[in-house]
Amino acid sequence: MVRQICWKVKLPEGGKKEIRVDFFGGKIRWQFKLPDRGHWIYDEEPSLEEWDELLDMVQRRYNRGNGGHKDLLLVEASRTVFLRKQPKKES
Numbered sequence: 001m002v003r004q005i006c007w008k009v010k011l012p013e014g015g016k017k018e019i020r021v022d023f024f025g026g027k028i029r030w031q032f033k034l035p036d037r038g039h040w041i042y043d044e045e046p047s048l049e050e051w052d053e054l055l056d057m058v059q060r061r062y063n064r065g066n067g068g069h070k071d072l073l074l075v076e077a078s079r080t081v082f083l084r085k086q087p088k089k090e091s
Helices: 049-064 069-085
Strands: 003-011 016-024 027-033
Touching: 003 027, 016 049, 027 069, 049 069
Parallel strands: none
Antiparallel strands: 003 016, 016 027
16 A cells, blocks of 8 residues: 655745655655646655655654654664765865
């Protein structure tokens, strides 16, 4: 069964970006829809802020008893992998 989380983010240039995340088969699939496009974008990498928002939503669902522990572990592990792939900032 596919579980889905959706939310919208206000863009600085106006409009709203719609974000949809599917959980299926132990994988996470991100989808994005911009106000000037009528179709979903499947190959865009999520930002750190989007990962943080997803983690927060999954944690809240889990705490209320509406989300699974496997989803929480999957998001935490996937976010960690995302962070490791990011270039190191030089000081």
